[in-house]
Amino acid sequence: MNAGDGPVHVDVAQVFARPGVDAPLGPSRLHLDAGRIVRIEALADLPTAARHHVALPAPADAHDHGRGLRTLAFGARDQSLETWLPELAFEPRVDPYLRAAVAFARMAEGGIAAANHCHNTQDSQALLKEAEGVARAARDVGLRIGFAVPFAGRNGVVYGPLEPLLAHLPAADHARVHAMRQPTRTLQQNFALVEEIAQLEHEGFRVQYGPVGPQWVDDEAMAAIALASADTGRRVHMHLFETQRQRAWADAHYPRGLLRHLDGIGLLSPRLTVAHAVWLDDDDCGLLAERGVTVSANVSSNLRLRTGLPPWRRYLDAGLRFGLGLDGMSLDDDEDMLREMRLAWHQLQTADAGSDERFALGDLFRAVCVHGRQSITGADGGGELATGAPADILVLDTRRLSRDVLAEAPDHRLERLIARMTKRDIHRLIVGGRSVVHDARCQSVDLPALEAALTADAEAAWQRQPPDAPAIERLRVAVRAHYRCGGCGPGGQSGEGGSHGRG
Ligand SMILES: [Zn+2]
The missing domain is CATH 3.20.20.140 (Metal-dependent hydrolases)
Incomplete structure (x- = not known):
């Protein structure tokens, strides 16, 4: 696992640190170093590109x-x-x-x-x-x-x-x-x-x-x-x-x-x-x-x-x-x-x-x-996504998953993820701090x-x-x-x- 070629931080709109257990965190930056998560920082200003990205522990x-x-x-x-x-x-x-x-x-x-x-x-x-x-x-x-x-x-x-x-x-x-x-x-x-x-x-x-x-x-x-x-x-x-x-x-x-x-x-x-x-x-x-x-x-x-x-x-x-x-x-x-x-x-x-x-x-x-x-x-x-944990992170792009959801519909995001997510929604898979998949393709x-x-x-x-x-x-x-x-x-x-x- 070569952490050298991974991102130093990941920005997302939501963090499901322990999905279904803890309430999700809002806009966040996960700081990574030496294959681990070193800090999860609340972001006041989320970059536009990350607006539809959510982070989960990798399966x-x-x-x-x-x-x-x-x-x-x-x-x-x-x-x-x-x-x-x-x-x-x-x-x-x-x-x-x-x-x-x-x-x-x-x-x-x-x-x-x-x-x-x-x-x-x-x-x-x-x-x-x-x-x-x-x-x-x-x-x-x-x-x-x-x-x-x-x-x-x-x-x-x-x-x-x-x-x-x-x-x-x-x-x-x-x-x-x-x-x-x-x-x-x-x-x-x-x-x-x-x-x-x-x-x-x-x-x-x-x-x-x-x-x-x-x-x-x-x-x-x-x-x-x-x-x-x-x-x-x-x-x-x-x-x-x-x-x-x-x-x-x-x-x-x-x-x-x-x-x-x-x-x-x-x-x-x-x-x-x-x-x-x-x-x-x-x-x-x-x-x-x-x-x-x-x-x-x-x-x-x-x-x-x-x-x-x-x-x-x-x-x-x-x-x-x-x-x-x-x-x-x-x-x-x-x-x-x-x-x-x-x-x-x-x-x-x-x-x-x-x-x-x-x-x-x-x-x-x-x-x-x-x-x-x-x-x-x-x-x-x-x-789980926590300070000190291995940086094994699944980042999903939720646009396809929520494209038909009414603005006023109750917020059942995790239920929607389990009902709809597939591998084509993967924005990144990070393993030990290294970006292994980017936009659904192995990198x-x-x-x-x-x-x-x-x-x-064969x-x-x-x-x-x-x-x-x-x-x-x-x-x-x-x-x-x-x-x-x-x-x-x-x-x-x-x-x-x-x-x-x-x-
Ligand atoms: Zn078998």
């Missing part, structure tokens, strides 16, 4: 994968998660830096200052090199990235034994599917890689342990990660109960409850973030809340991958802390975090109807800007040039090594059939496809 994307090529771009269609996973094999192997830089620059244009990056390796033997590309992309674009090093080792392709799935595939495919199930790195190699990748850390790049999901990580590895996190203080980021089949698998394999088991090995702590958490029951929510775990809810992704919706009411009843994530699957496939906030807001309001506004706008902004952020950066004072890197380079790289990769489209389709159809017949017998009653991306 965080609490769960993502940093794929520069969107899944639809390489041919993976929106569908149920289980049949979608095989189609991820279409992704061409591209330059790791380009892949991450394009993803991060698009996120920035979507209003995101900090993001979790659950890394999906393209070449399991080149994870360190891929991490180097991601670390460099984080620095160049200027976001704060939490890099989750993937740990996976069991139940690849489907849960339980492979045989029931293989019954749906021609014999010629069997060896390939068996090979897909082989762990690609040992536990020791993975821990060594975490330490090597930690050498790349900078203010915008922090390493986390990334057990991909409980069904994909064996008990020994999970216990070792819990211990390592307690020892080092590093955060842990894991998918959890994204689909009903994952829940059914866990219920069958951990009769006393998966979460009780994870608690027993010490994994449930304030250092843990779980992504999705769609199929939590009341007890799970209570336990996670008690242990200070954060959930990343991914509403658009849940819609596009047909996984169900977050059990918002349970979260609220338990007082479970949560942020929001895009998971590379935003509703319009445009990485718009502002629209994602709206989608979650409406769902939360619906789920909470009748409870006398237990969950208000202030809670939504705190969820996205503070709790989601902390799952990436830890507690760093960010997520730190040349995104159109990076996109062109990435596309060319096309060339497909020329060299075309995806085996018929084999991918055979596997997808087989996985679908496997589920339709209930996982085909004992041990496979909750069959599930692959890891969420490849570890």
Whole structure:
């Protein structure tokens, strides 16, 4: 994060320091220095150009994968998660830096200052090199990235034994599917890689342990990660109960409850973030809340991958802390975090109807800007605009949002923002004092040039090594059939496809 090329001050007509909690400040100048807000000064004379600008804390994307090529771009269609996973094999192997830089620059244009990056390796033997590309992309674009090093080792392709799935595939495919199930790195190699990748850390790049999901990580590895996190203080980021089949698998394999088991090995702590958490029951929510775990809810992704919706009411009843994530699957496939906030807001309001506004706008902004952020950066004072806080500021141009509003209409500005704001209303996104987006365009890197380079790289990769489209389709159809017949017998009653991306 290079504060040197940022503005020294930002003038705005209104400051929502803690949106929905404090009354907004009027015309103000935010003075920035060394990546922080050093003073917020009331302005008697607001420059005309700033008349329509309002400042808010910048949002965080609490769960993502940093794929520069969107899944639809390489041919993976929106569908149920289980049949979608095989189609991820279409992704061409591209330059790791380009892949991450394009993803991060698009996120920035979507209003995101900090993001979790659950890394999906393209070449399991080149994870360190891929991490180097991601670390460099984080620095160049200027976001704060939490890099989750993937740990996976069991139940690849489907849960339980492979045989029931293989019954749906021609014999010629069997060896390939068996090979897909082989762990690609040992536990020791993975821990060594975490330490090597930690050498790349900078203010915008922090390493986390990334057990991909409980069904994909064996008990020994999970216990070792819990211990390592307690020892080092590093955060842990894991998918959890994204689909009903994952829940059914866990219920069958951990009769006393998966979460009780994870608690027993010490994994449930304030250092843990779980992504999705769609199929939590009341007890799970209570336990996670008690242990200070954060959930990343991914509403658009849940819609596009047909996984169900977050059990918002349970979260609220338990007082479970949560942020929001895009998971590379935003509703319009445009990485718009502002629209994602709206989608979650409406769902939360619906789920909470009748409870006398237990969950208000202030809670939504705190969820996205503070709790989601902390799952990436830890507690760093960010997520509100205050003296001494990191200068991570979203400045919106409100002209489009208020163009039809009558002069005498009641002043519901924050409600209007949540109802209407999109990424095209972004005047500036400032991260660590650096101006990353200006007038809706990423300014730190040349995104159109990076996109062109990435596309060319991907096309060339497909020329060299075309995806085996018929084999991918055979596997997808087989996985679908496997589920339709209930996982085909004992041990496979909750069959599930692959890891969420490849570890
Ligand atoms: Zn994910």
